[in-house]
Amino acid sequence: MSGGSTDRGFTTRQVHDGDRAHGGSPRVTPIYLTAGFSFDEYEQATAHFGAGDGFAYTRTGNPTVSSAESALASLEGGSGALLLASGQAATTVAVLSLAGAGDHIVSSRHIYEGTRGLFLDNLSRLGIEVDFVDDIRDPAAWAAAIRPETRLLFAESISNATNRLIDVAAISRVGRERGIPLVIDNTFATPYLFRPIEHGADVVVHSASKFLAGQGAVLGGAIVDSGRFDPIASGALFPHLVAPGRRGAPSIADRVGGNARLAYARESVAPRLGPTPSPLNAFLIAQGIETLSLRVDRQSANALAVARWLEKQPGIAAVDYVGLPSHPDHELATEILPRGFGSVFTITLAGDESTARRFVEALEVFTHMTHLGDVRSLVLHPGTTSHLQLSEEEQAAVGVFPGTLRLSIGIEDASDLIADLATALAASGAAVGGPLSSAHAQVTV
Incomplete structure (x- = not known):
């Protein structure tokens, strides 16, 4: 064709x-x-x-x-x-x-x-x-x-x-x-x-x-x-x-x-x-x-706003979004992704799996499911789902830790997404600079 x-x-x-x-x-x-x-x-x-x-x-x-x-x-x-x-x-x-x-x-x-x-x-x-x-x-x-x-x-x-x-x-x-x-x-x-x-x-x-x-x-x-x-x-x-x-x-x-x-x-x-x-x-x-560009434009803009907000929050050990200057591939991204940086990325809470569980269970706008690229914002815990069969060392090698969550940002109002994440972050009890921060830095930088 x-x-x-x-x-x-x-x-x-x-x-x-x-x-x-x-x-x-x-x-x-x-x-x-x-x-x-x-x-x-x-x-x-x-x-x-x-x-x-x-x-x-x-x-x-x-x-x-x-x-x-x-x-x-x-x-x-x-x-x-x-x-x-x-x-x-x-x-x-x-x-x-x-x-x-x-x-x-x-x-x-x-x-x-x-x-x-x-x-x-x-x-x-x-x-x-x-x-x-x-x-x-x-x-x-x-x-x-x-x-x-x-x-x-x-x-x-x-x-x-x-x-x-x-x-x-x-x-x-x-x-x-x-x-x-x-x-x-x-x-x-x-x-x-x-x-x-x-x-x-x-x-x-x-x-x-x-x-x-x-x-x-x-x-x-x-x-x-x-x-x-x-x-x-x-x-x-x-x-x-x-x-x-x-x-x-x-x-x-x-x-x-x-x-x-x-x-x-x-x-x-x-x-x-x-x-x-x-x-x-x-x-x-x-x-x-037929509506791909309209959705991806909105999703990418929302994702950048959400990622920038998350990176500044106590209790977040890392935000692995290529649209942020902190990401190791950001410079290349600015060259090859001029229209936007996509809308699926991971965050790592400064805590453990129970921290991630509390975070996910407190979300109301985000949907907890195995999918991405939807008009709805989605969340998943890779360590207990998609990456469950990997050893702890194998998970760490690809940037997945007990506190890691994958976010797929949708087309909702960014302010509503940020408010939902703020509520979940407070409910999670994530501590500032938790034990995963340094381990994450060693793997991804």
């Missing part, structure tokens, strides 16, 4: 570039809630299965899904997009389109725990190994981790949960010199704040359940490809993209050129593993995309 006109503004494209991409008279793309599509002519079936023309079965394509894909490709500046059932499905399909048994991944240490578990627990059973980079800002550290079997580099544009950044341009050059693609999870930043492909990334993945949908009602994921697959530089690493097909058919690279990675994901990996998105979910994600 090709992107729309890139000479229009971001907000104009997010409203217009998906809904008319596939014809028809409705102003809003209808929900094609059907398992399959009838063929008007006998030859039409052959054309679909031979050349991929038209639609036949929702597992391989659907007009509502395609409309959302077109909008996403346009906003990320990619050559095409693939919508899937969840963000986890998007990461899995993207990785399995590049790596197989005997291959290797180099990943940032600072990633979503679901992705970390996928790499360590699931892909290892398929013979795919992973090494994690600790000093993620250092291109030499990434280069040192690469092996002859390495098939992709993986990182997040704004990390979960302590807002660590990488220099996408520098790390992508490390991979490009070796024919290895850089895959970026852009969920936290969204294409409104940051477009990794413009900085050299090759593949972008999203949990569309979060900011893209915005309303917290549906699940979805997406892969966006740069369209820059180079069979000369990378063909030896990815023979499945350059080798002839069955019965002497042209290779995927011969058929679609630079779009070979996405075509393989669409034709071979996604339909066979089956993480098909519901057309209803695709419709709601596309509707959310």
Whole structure:
């Protein structure tokens, strides 16, 4: 699915570039809630299965899904997009389109725990190994981790949960010199704040359940490809993209050129593993995309106001928000995130888990739940939820302590959010300069 006109503004494209991409008279793309599509002519079936023309079965394509894909490709500046059932499905399909048994991944240490578990627990059973980079800002550290079997580099544009950044341009050059693609999870930043492909990334993945949908009602994921697959530089690493097909058919690279990675994901990996998105979910994600910039603008502004207030409060040991000068990656953030610094970050109370419990239970405007990117402000205690399976040392290595809480800031009035946090802070009994302050500083600075 090709992107729309890139000479229009971001907000104009997010409203217009998906809904008319596939014809028809409705102003809003209808929900094609059907398992399959009838063929008007006998030859039409052959054309679909031979050349991929038209639609036949929702597992391989659907007009509502395609409309959302077109909008996403346009906003990320990619050559095409693939919508899937969840963000986890998007990461899995993207990785399995590049790596197989005997291959290797180099990943940032600072990633979503679901992705970390996928790499360590699931892909290892398929013979795919992973090494994690600790000093993620250092291109030499990434280069040192690469092996002859390495098939992709993986990182997040704004990390979960302590807002660590990488220099996408520098790390992508490390991979490009070796024919290895850089895959970026852009969920936290969204294409409104940051477009990794413009900085050299090759593949972008999203949990569309979060900011893209915005309303917290549906699940979805997406892969966006740069369209820059180079069979000369990378063909030896990815023979499945350059080798002839069955019965002497042209290779995927011969058929679609630079779009070979996405075509393989669409034709071979996604339909066979089956993480098909519901057309209803695709419709709601596309509707959310139409207001993405408005929501993210508001959420980022709210987050900056909240983070600045929190940093000044007694009882707060640390605020890990990249929009604050105290964050180790703030200088890079001012260069690559001119529209805002995002709205998901962690705070660490000067106390222990019981302090965090009292804080969470006192909140009334914030919702306690496992989600982020919602229009509502959310809170979660990573140490007893998302990062529960990590040892104390592993948690500390990624900036998670007993008093750490993840905040996802919504679109409410900032004054109400601050008042809610002030009430919770008083109820928590957090002490000034608690025992976690120095430990946190040693890990994150």
